[in-house]
Amino acid sequence: KNPQGAPDPKLAIKVQKVGVVGAGLMASQFALLFLRRLQVPVVITDVSQERVDKGLAYCRAELDKLVEKGRLSVDDRNRYSANLSGTLDMNDFADCDWVIEAVFEELKVKHDVFTRVEAVVRPDAILATNTSSLSVDEIGKVLKHPERLVGFHFFNPVAVMPLLEVVKAAKSNDVSVATAMRVANDLKKTAVITSDSTGFVVNRLLGYLLGEAMKAVDEGIPFEEVADAIAPLGLPMNPFDLLELVGLQVGAHVLDSMYGFAPERFYKTDSLHQLAKLGRIRTKDSKGNKTGYDPEAIKIVSGRTRT
Ligand code: 3HC
Numbered sequence: 341k342n343p344q345g346a347p348d349p350k351l352a353i354k355v356q357k358v359g360v361v362g363a364g365l366m367a368s369q370f371a372l373l374f375l376r377r378l379q380v381p382v383v384i385t386d387v388s389q390e391r392v393d394k395g396l397a398y399c400r401a402e403l404d405k406l407v408e409k410g411r412l413s414v415d416d417r418n419r420y421s422a423n424l425s426g427t428l429d430m431n432d433f434a435d436c437d438w439v440i441e442a443v444f445e446e447l448k449v450k451h452d453v454f455t456r457v458e459a460v461v462r463p464d465a466i467l468a469t470n471t472s473s474l475s476v477d478e479i480g481k482v483l484k485h486p487e488r489l490v491g492f493h494f495f496n497p498v499a500v501m502p503l504l505e506v507v508k509a510a511k512s513n514d515v516s517v518a519t520a521m522r523v524a525n526d527l528k529k530t531a532v533i534t535s536d537s538t539g540f541v542v543n544r545l546l547g548y549l550l551g552e553a554m555k556a557v558d559e560g561i562p563f564e565e566v567a568d569a570i571a572p573l574g575l576p577m578n579p580f581d582l583l584e585l586v587g588l589q590v591g592a593h594v595l596d597s598m599y600g601f602a603p604e605r606f607y608k609t610d611s612l613h614q615l616a617k618l619g620r621i622r623t624k625d626s627k628g629n630k631t632g633y634d635p636e637a638i639k640i641v642s643g644r645t646r647t
Contacts, residue, residue, distance in 0.1 A: 347514035359436035363395025473597035553579035
């Protein structure tokens with residue numbers, strides 16, 4: 341079903357090759373999904389060969405795991421693997437008709453990426469950003485053709501979460517949005533079209549939940565108590581596990597953006613930045629099972645702003 345506000349699906353272009361800028365956790369996860377669901381060549385790039393190799397290795401290891409689980413044939417694994425390539429040369433993106441980035445959440449970095457991408461791709465290529473809280477129109481300011489840029493916001497873990505936010509910025513045209521909806525559909529995701537407002541829809545809501553959880557620990561309530569209190573709501577994860585899942589630095593950026601957008605409505609938490617530097621909230625055993633909360637993390641938050 342075409343959601344309300346979606347342009348005519350016939351306007352969508354058929355994507356024949358995908359370019360992914362960034363080979364981090366999020367980008368590698370969706371590169372894998374493009375390989376499996378769109379079944380087209382996917383090329384990934386990043387700032388160093390080491391990062392590119394790490395992204396490629398992640399995709400190949402996940403394909404191997406699917407074969408081991410009996411969910412993918414060896415032939416399909418080999419086909420998808422052959423469709424995957426990594427490069428440091430942006431010219432390898434020249435024949436991509438869908439290029440999506442998931443690089444560091446800083447406007448300057450995104451501007452640099454899209455300037456370099458637009459210099460090589462065809463005039464009809466569609467560009468997408470997986471930004472979680474920057475303005476898509478702001479990101480598109482450096483483009484000669486900002487009408488071909490849309491937001492395409494995945495959720496972690498990409499393979500499992502059904503939702504995708506397709507962000508229709510003020511300048512996005514119908515061809516770009518229709519193509520994004522078609523890609524979302526081919527990925528078997530449920531897409532909603534959102535406007536280009538800070539945090540779109542999901543991170544506005546999550547911003548409250550995560551912000552309030554951080555506020556509670558900043559006020560001296562122990563991590564366990566906050567986690568236990570929220571458990572009866574039946575959320576699949578407590579806020580601290582969710583912060584670790586999305587990445588503490590990403591979480592801190594989202595909360596900063598929401599606070600910048602509406603300081604009277606969102607909570608700014610310096611301690612989350614410190615937790616991001618520490619790199620963890622939870623302690624884990626040798627098998628990776630969560631065992632408790634890290635003593636250093638407890639020190640960072642304890643009683644910061646007790647009222
Ligand atoms: N990659 C691939 N598959 C994964 C995965 C991962 N990282 N994590 C879990 N899965 C798969 C498992 O393989 C399993 O698949 P199967 O049933 O086919 O075997 C399935 O997911 C369920 O996994 P588990 O049984 O291990 O664990 P749970 O039932 O506890 O589910 C979870 C794990 C899906 C992560 C669940 O806890 C969950 O939904 N958590 C909330 C996640 C969430 O809210 N994400 C949104 C974050 S916001 C965001 O990303 C936006 C950004 O801008 C901040």
